[in-house]
Amino acid sequence: MSFDIDNCNDCGKIFIRKNNGDLCPACTEIEDNIIAMIRRYVREHPGQNVTEVSEGMNIKPKLVLRLVRQNILIS
Numbered sequence: 001m002s003f004d005i006d007n008c009n010d011c012g013k014i015f016i017r018k019n020n021g022d023l024c025p026a027c028t029e030i031e032d033n034i035i036a037m038i039r040r041y042v043r044e045h046p047g048q049n050v051t052e053v054s055e056g057m058n059i060k061p062k063l064v065l066r067l068v069r070q071n072i073l074i075s
């Protein structure tokens with residue numbers, strides 16, 4: 001059994017990587033919640049770009065962009 005130790009992409013904490021995610025468990029949970037919020041926001045405000053979504057929701061554009069790149073959101 002081998003462990004893959006990595007630094008969290010968001011908070012920088014060291015964690016054991018279990019899947020392809022690049023976030024520690026705490027940040028993964030936060031991101032899951034944010035993804036759900038963004039999905040709802042995009043449904044209610046269709047046609048907004050990454051900047052408008054991040055400003056409208058007061059979250060980091062970097063995070064919105066990451067979700068777009070992972071095809072969780074459409075740009």
Ligand SMILES: [Zn+2]
Pocket residue numbers: 008009010011012013023024025026027028
């Ligand atoms: Zn983290």
